[in-house]
Amino acid sequence: MTPPEATAEGKVSRTAAPRPAVSLVQMTKRSQFLAAAKARRQATKGFILQARKRPEGDAPDEIRIGFTCSKKVGNAVARNRAKRRLREIARAILPEMGRPGWDYVLIGRATETAQRPFETLQGDLKYALKKVHA
Template identity: 70%
Template structure:
């Protein structure tokens, strides 16, 4: 699993499919090359101060680490976006369920 780092990669995912859930927003894009899974994480200042944003991103990273290898598709880019007051405070099992629900909707 590779991590997205360039703004152009995030913008390309933003133009593709997206699915919101209570705990996060997930954007997915089929690159078409079948060359591994790439993932990016972001939280705006609406989530809170730097401590709150970092906590939300840590939780998103862990959800992706546990689930993308099994449920993600090769050749896809995924961007996980944290939600204000939800990503950091939602129970972890519910956050995982939100992520799996969003993946199913994106892959249709």
């Protein structure tokens, strides 16, 4: 990585690099979840990732993402906590490592999703994305 360069006035810009111009859109329709369930999947210790490439012409410049946790994860409080953690790792990782024109579904696992360290969950998502796109 190169250091920031000075402007004409001699000041150095310390702003962060711009994020990729990819929008994350949350999946809401059952048919979208069912289509993703028939596609590729990769299990990790913290969650299961399902991924599918959408047909040409179906919003090619956005990444659709869905989250689900069954009652095996726990009561409503535990399920919502697990989904919040999944949403946050997706928000952090998918704009850089996800592919536009793809649908991703993250499925929470009982006990693991809510209790696993956050950095480890991020590593799990990076690993799963590499395997799915290989």
